[in-house]
Amino acid sequence: MDVLLQQLINGLSLGGIYALIALGYTMVYGIIELINFAHGDVYTLGAFFSLAILGLLGVSGELHGPPLVGFVLLTIAGAMVLCGITGVLIERLAYRRLRSAPRLAPLITAIGVSFILENLMQLWRGPSPVPFPEVIPNPSLHLGGVEITAKEILVVGLAVLMMIGLQLFVYRTRIGKAMRATAQDRDAAQLMGININTTIAVTFLVGSALAGAAGFVSGVYYGTTWFFLGFGAGLKAFTAAVLGGIGNLTGAMVGGFVIGVIEAFTTQFISDQWSNVVVFSVLVLVLVFRPSGLFGEALPDKV
């Protein structure tokens, strides 16, 4: 029983990172129906930006008290802003002109942007894993035989907080309303006076900022990062978005946690090597019976 709970915690922590990345995939898909394959690499950039900011602040070891809170918030905010700007730039330079091109064109462009980012990061920090400073003290809570570490609470807590913030943003603000309108019908939204370009740019800004936060969290959680990090995680997060119903925020979040937990339990009960097989089998099964995902609504084909 303890092992089960422990694996649930492992799965939720892993899933928290997937969920944060999945939100970006799902937001971009929801508004312009583009699978932004560069998104996983924006997540990696988040980790490297955090590393650079910590370096500038001169932080190399564990922090305590007010400096801990201050520096951590500053680093997360910095990584989010830098990743957000990167996302907006990617949209402006690589995707905007292709918005009315056949769908394959922006998709291939996205894969190209992904390669560019990966190789730039490899040139910047080298191809080896780079250690991430252990900034957060990591005491653990012992509940019976189960151990919950501060890092795990940080991952899950931050993912849930970001999700709540995002929901409020999308459903309670004017720009959020503009995003939903643009997602529903771009032309009609434009006729109603919504600035489409700004709205789409904001979507990229917010989605990429969330990936930036995920990058920081993953650096702290694993204590290391490398330029290829986003490839595998991006693929899983994309799967999470599809599983939850692409375009649906709650779905992406739940999908991320579900995939993390499936991976952990498969490792425990079958074998580590089977985790990808089981994850993707579940995805196939869900799509066979619910083509629009767990939370997706059956939408008319917009292609």
Added chain:
Amino acid sequence: MRASSVMSGMFAATFGLVVLSGCATGSTAQSQSSGSPSARGGSGQAIKIGIDLPVSGADASTGIPTQNGAVLAIEQANARGLPGGFTLSALTLDDAVQGVHDPAQGAQNVKTFISDPSVVAMIGPFNSNVAKAEIPLTNDAGLAQVSPANTSTGLTKGDDAAKLRTSHPDVNAYFRVSATDDRQGAAGARFARALGFRSAFVIDDDETYGKGLADVFAQQFVSLGGTVLGHEHLTKGQQDFKALLTKARSVRPDMVFYGGTTASGGGLLRRQMGDAGMAATPFVGGDGIADAEFLHSAGTLANGSYFTVAAPEASKLPAARAFLREYEARWKAPVGPYSANAYAVARLEIAAIEKAIVDGGGKPPTRAAVLRNVAATSHFASPIGPIGFDRNGDTTDPILTVYGVKGGRFVFVNQIDLRS
């Protein structure tokens, strides 16, 4: 930092060789005209030894010192002078792609060596799965290939090895100076039992080397009275090992055995043992984690790890002292775990090339003659002890070393001579 200083070293080496080859070409124009056209490269008197090792990414921390060992031997041979006025140069290629050793890239590099007629022998590769892709090519071309580090048993023995030599089943062109995994796994199991570990959880990276090592370890550990509580395989590119380690912890093993390399997950696995509440459990592996990158990526958790290396500790062999001095003077850096092996491999290939030149009366050596001489190597004096090859291409002189990590540094623990 590391990469740039190595690069400048490489530039210096290349520059030195260019100067030397210039001199040689001027002084011995006669033997060039008598050379057979097939064995002559574009640069006339230059003979090349191809070196294929992973020298970028996570593998670079062992790959580069290994390459440096071989390059040192080639530079020394040129300084001493080869018979017939030939000059040697190293054609070095990297088999790492995106920071990890890659069999397809290794095969591509070997094709480059084979298509260059001035390459008469090659050194490498470092990783067994890369060797698997390369051996059929060198077997087909009859190019002598000697690996300083491969240990996977199936590369030289049994049906697996026969499948790699389909072009010329009766000819062996692949040799190695490291003890095979059946011996490395046995040494690891012997060492683990000697430390009093009764149960082990075995994890491997599912590559040729890692899985082979882990399988032999598990089998030997059981035959020495130990218990294997579980055997799991990692997936390529995996980052998160916590679920796997939680599973391992739940069965309370005395130790974790890892078959694999740092690049395929060894360092991160050890680091995450801390987060999974297994910091105090010893971590035992093979030579795949014998690199600075392991210390780097495992962090403070690297302490409490042990590994076997299929080579003698150079400083423990009298013949190695001169090598250590020369290496450190040349590269201004400490030797890696396979530097002495690579140096010994280059030395024995150079000896084979020189014999081929002398036997051929000063003509450029042919690949066939070099291969014959390499295969006939026996009692060749080297910094890693006398080297000889058996019928399969395996070393006849197996000495292994156990190292541990203490205070963030590698420390010598024990030397195991499997002849005893």
